[in-house]
Amino acid sequence: MDRLEEELKKALAREAPSDGFAERVAARAASAEKRVAVFPLPRWSMAVAATVLLGVGGGLAYREHRGEVAKEQVMQAMRITAVKLNHIQAHVREVRQ
Amino acid sequence: MRLAAILMAAAGMLGAQPLKLNLEHLASKASDSVDITLNGSTLQFAAKFLNSGDPDEAKVKKLIMGIDGITIRNFEFKKDGEWSAADAESVRTQLKGPDWSRMVGYKSESDGDAEVYIRTVNQKIAGVAILATSPREFTVVHISGTIDLDSLADLTGHFGMPKIKDGRKSSKM
C-alpha cells in the first residue's frame, strides 16, 4: 500500500455517530414493532384469522397484508433481475472496450 | 450493442410457459436462497400496492403490467462445487426449444458465467430467461409475457445500482 492509500485509510477511518444514536434506533424499532403488531398470531392461523376478519368486515386489512407480501416478492424478484442484468451489461461493455 | 437493443422491444402475450426447474436439491446446500414464483394474477394484485411516487416501485409497476409470470431461483453457497454442470444443463435444456434463442453468453473467471435467452412466438418476444452462475452462486430468472425490454434493461440504474451508461469510455469521474 503506498502513501496515498495510507492517507486514504486515515481519512476514511470510521467515525461514531452522534451520542444517543443506538438509543434512538432502539426507540424507532420499538415504535415500528407496535405498528405492525396487528397479527401477532403464528402464520398457520392467518387463514383462520382471515375468515373471521372477513366475516366481520375486516377483509380489507387482510387484503392489505396480502398485497404488501406480494409487493415485496415482486420487488425482490426485480432486484435480483436488475443485479444480474447489471453484471451482464457491465461485462459486455468491458469486453467491447 | 446495448443489451436492450439485443433484446428487441415487442408486444404480444401468448401464454405463460413456466420452466420446469428441478433445483430443490440446491436449497438444502445453500447458505441463502430465494424462491419466487409469481403468476399473472398475483402480479396484477401486487401492482396495486406499488407506490407510483417511489422511482423504483413506479418502474416496476410499469414493467409488470404485461407480464404473466416471474420465476426466480437464486442460491448462494459457502463453498465452491455445490452446484454442478448438470444443474446448469438442466436449465439450458428447457431453453433449447424452437421458440428459444440464446442472445448473450459469456464465461469469465473473475465475474462468473451468464447467458440470456429470448423466447419469440410469431416474431414477438414472449419470454426472457437468464442463467447466471459463479462458483458460489446459481441464479435462474424467467419472465414470461409482454415484456418491455427497454424497461427491463433499464432496471440497472435503480435499486441503488450505478447505471451502465452508453457512450464512450470516459476518463473523467
Place this chain on the structure above:
Amino acid sequence: MTALGTTERVAFDFEGLVRAHQSMVFSLAYHFLHDREAAEEVAQEVFLALHRNLARIQSPEHAGFWLRKVAVQRAIDEGRRRRRRPVVALESVAEPSVKATTRDPLLGEVLRRLIATLAEGPRAVMILRYQEDLDPAEIADILEMPLGTVKSHLQRSLSLLREKLERRGLGEI
C-alpha cells in the same frame, strides 16, 4: 456466536448489533454523502431494515456483510434523492502558505471531499476499500459488481486523486 446451519436460528441481539456496527454503518453513509445529518438518517434506516430482517441473519459475519451491503445501497439511494454531487470545494480550503507535507491536517478533509465527488460506483468501491479494508473480491460481492469493474474503479480513482492532489500542491503523496 458461531455460524449456524440453515435450520437453526437464534434471536440475535438487535441492540448489540447496533452498538457493534453503528460506526461502520454511519461512516459508510457519511463518507459517501459527506453530510453527517443525512448519514445519521440513512444509518437509522439501515438498522430499522435490519430489525425487520433479523430472522434472516445467520451469523455475526453475515450481519456485517448484510449491513455493509444495505448501507451502501441506501447511501446511493439517498445521494440520488439529493440529486447533486458535492462540488470539489478545494477553493474553500485555505491555501497552505508553504507547500503541504504529508502530515498536513487538512489532507484528510481534502481526501474526503474528493472521494465524495466521485461517481457512485467508484465512490462506493473506494470507501469499502479504504474504510473497511475489504479486498476487491469482497467489494464485488457486496456491490454485486463484476470484479474487473471493481479493480478498474480502484485504479482510476487513485489515479484521479493523485492528479487532483498534485494540482493542489499536495502531490508529495
